[in-house]
Amino acid sequence: MINEILNSITFIYPELAVSIFLLIIVLVDLVFHKDKKYIPYISLAGLVITGILVLNQIGITHFAFVPQLSAVKKYGMMTIDPFGSYFKLLVVVTSILIIFFTIASEEVIDLKERLGEFHALIYGMILGMLVMISASDLILIYLSLELLSLSSYVLAGFLKLRERSSEASLKYVIYGSVSSGLMLFGISIIYGLTGSTNLYVINSLIQGPQINLFTLSFSSILMFVGIGYKISAAPFHFWTPDVYEGAPISITAYLSVASKAAGFALLIRFIQTGFTSFISEDGYWTLIAVFDWQALLIAISILTMTLGNFSALWQDNLKRMLAYSSIAHAGYILLGIAVLSNQGLIAVLIYFFVYMLMNIGAFYVVMLISNKTGSENIDDYDGLGAKAPFLGVALAIFLISLTGLPPTAGFIAKLYLFIALIDANMIVVAIIALLNTVVSLYYYVRVLKHMYLTKSEREQENITPSIGSLVYLLVLLIPILFFGIYFTPIVEFARSCVSLLGI
């Protein structure tokens, strides 16, 4: 047993590194009261190390923390596989980008005193996400989800003097606790039905005939509520716009990318490990006939993207608009899972990578502008194209990419999603997704319209971004344009990371 644990530890180096740096940050925060400006760099260093450790893991497949009992079929508490490593890498890269984001964000700079807490909480989130991505045991899933949630509740309300921020936080905590409560109840029922908390065991047990299908479907739906809340799928999305608008903008960007990515990774693992009986040669998953996951996922994803897109139409606050747009994107990504095939999974992986670049980019520009003007209202973007040419062009490219027009990477993401959908003969769904894209076009173009076509009534000074911001934006823009034109590398990388361990 001890040997097994010691052996398993070698496979969770990234998680260990994050835990160690979490402690270091807390200690530094305690020891150096006065000068906290080094803390962001410590957390950057920690993330770089974590990133390297994750990179080392790519290609490895292994079960960690295997119980002694499992001599017949191998399974463990955690599963290390290329799919998980891809998402971990995504989370780490997002975190690095977000740390730079906070360095430039005035909202956070103002809180010099509490910088230590801020980074410690971000590390809490990262640890939660990394564990969640690998977790293949319901206990671990629940705990990591809670770790992620608890840290993000606090971060959402971090600007405690701002009424909006604390209100957002309260909503987040109530919705979050309720949905995790529902999820926990679902877990308890699944445990009662199968007598195990491990997804692999559950998979082999529910294939038997003696399982009560109604109870199992009910508990699966309760599980889905918990995950659906994390990925802000409709109808569990109500918290999203409020929290995204009220939270500090760097945290908004972080929640919209990283915690969503972890949620999706969990959902994919839950469905594939827990409910798939076999994968055909051309990559289609056959689910155990418990209940129709595909119909549920399709219905939810269409609902999500339609609600997200139509609500975004009427938003005047850019942060809130981007929140609704991120709900809509969750709908598209969910569609990639609903295909239930490896091709859909490739599309999801590509989509997330691209989504990370463009969404963080859009939020970053919004942040830079609100640093200067103090406003996120769309009317304050009038004539921005002339006043801040670079920021204008950058935001335009991010928005065009979010719409999914060539030659940006957003187009590639949509392209592969559509290929997966059509290959599975889901033409009607593809058409619905397409009509949604046209709707989304309207509100993205509305921003372009304000930036370039409307003249500003007020005099504003020119906004020139600092060198650091310029580099940051270029780091996001260049891959968006490059992968928009030549996308073989990202597609091949996603293809190599598509395999999940098990089944």
Added chain:
Amino acid sequence: MNTIPMEYYLLISAFMFSVGVTGVLIRRNAIVVFMCIELMLNSANLALVTFSSFLGDPAGQVFVFFVMTVAAAEAAVGLAIIIAIFRNKLTVNIDEINIFKW
């Protein structure tokens, strides 16, 4: 020992869960809402312990310890946020916390 059948435990657990969900939906005081959430978690705990005992598998009871820890942490975070809100608005009534369309 097993004189009380499993269904009784589960019925109580389901009842507690329903009370919790209903409370979350209809109560307007943020602190009461949190109490109801605690009720939901505890109903799940009860179910876990029941199953664990009847299946003879310790994992469920271990899980309950974790859940209790999480519940404590959640309550701590939730109360802290409620205090922050109270400082700003001098109320903990959810209906009055409505800058965003609730």
Added chain:
Amino acid sequence: MENSQILTYLLFTPIIGAVIILFMKESQTVLIKIFGLLISLFAFAVSLYPYFNFDYTNPDFQFIHKVLWIESLDISYHVGADGISVLLILLTTFITPITLLSSWKAIDKKIKLFTMMMLLLEAGMIGVFMALDVFLFYIFWEAMLIPMYFIIGIWGGEQRIYASVKFFIYTMLGSLLMLVAIIWLTVAASKNIGLYTTNLILLYQQAPNIMLDIQKWLFLAFFFSFAIKVPLFPLHTWLPDAHVQAPTAGSVILAGVLLKMGTYGLIRFNLPLFPQSTVEFAPFISILAIIGIIYGALVAMVQTDMKKLVAYSSVSHLGFVVLGIFALTFESVQGAVIQMVNHGLSTGALFLLVGIIYERTHKREIAYYGGIAKLVPLFAIALMFASLSSIGLPGLNGFIGEFLILLGAFQSQVLDSWWYVVFAATGVIFAAVYLLWMYQRVVFGTVTNEKLNTELTDLNAREIIVLVPIFIFIVWIGIYPTTFLDLSEAPVSAILEHVKNYTFNFLY
């Protein structure tokens, strides 16, 4: 199929020009204008090379340049041209310098951006006409949207923002539908050949073997997206807004080239890829085209705004082109191809003339004018010439196209009824009515509006230089169309032969 990179050079000429302009100073407006004009003239010169080296007897694509791009989906940068493409590429490179020269004075703000946008637009249009890879085609198709959006939105008239957004949403709807169709086509064809390919020439062989049910939907998806661009009745409602609000240069490009992409798409994609469905749907589409012809003409008749009148006349004229394509006879398709060029020239000229007079008075209402023949005789002559060309007077270009289309439609076995021709022919009569009526109200009579005396001045040297080349071609096509018809002869008969092969048991 000799390998040649001439088309790539042609494609990149305006792009490189735009990049160079990016690094010029905003204040050097004259230099930017001259440089933009020179680049577009140079592109025209380059586009003459494929014309003079064209092999008339070869129906295949020529000047092919192919570079593999994305291996896993067999997407490649694959360009080439047949006679139809060469004709439309020439039209593009011919119209672009004219529009740049025509907006010399009319565009007075953000000249740098304007010139760049025009050059990028030109590159996009050239790209569409020579792409031999469906994916590449889609990229160029989309890439043109953004420059056009800005051209209408920044330099347009009073309601430019509304018009530009409407234009954008409409065309996006069409093009996204096309994207789904392209993916579906690729996926469906891969079931036969076992691997994905977006190579158009391969798809020509594979697509007709796809199950007929799927083909029908594919045909409709492609048709719908092209029909929005054409625009075919009842999808035309974006056109009047976009035309009226766009600056003159934008209107000319829009009428002259952009609309042709729709009809070009029909010939290049719908006919050869889905021959069975083409034959099946031809009567319905022809009816829509005829409704468009008559509707466009009738609405044009009651317009009080000159630019709107010309815009609706486009709806009517392009109805002819669509009718010609779906009559599926050699004469009619040839007529449709030449009519695409004709419409570009004559409607382009009309928009230029409306723009010229608008520059002076800032009024487009017909009622504002009257009796300007004495004030601006040269302008009156030019407007007469352009109107007659648009009406289809024998001896000018419009006649050739419309005559061939009607002749072909009359013989068509697919349509198989002469009622089509009867109704379509009324469109010609209506065209004469609305254009000549407009001409009479604007040009003849006595000067009723005193302001005109001071405002109006006759055409200046620049404007004459802009108009004369168009008029030369209008007469050339009218008198000796063989020069142009010869170009498209081989590919048109090859496409029709292809359609015939697959639909033999159907109707022929």
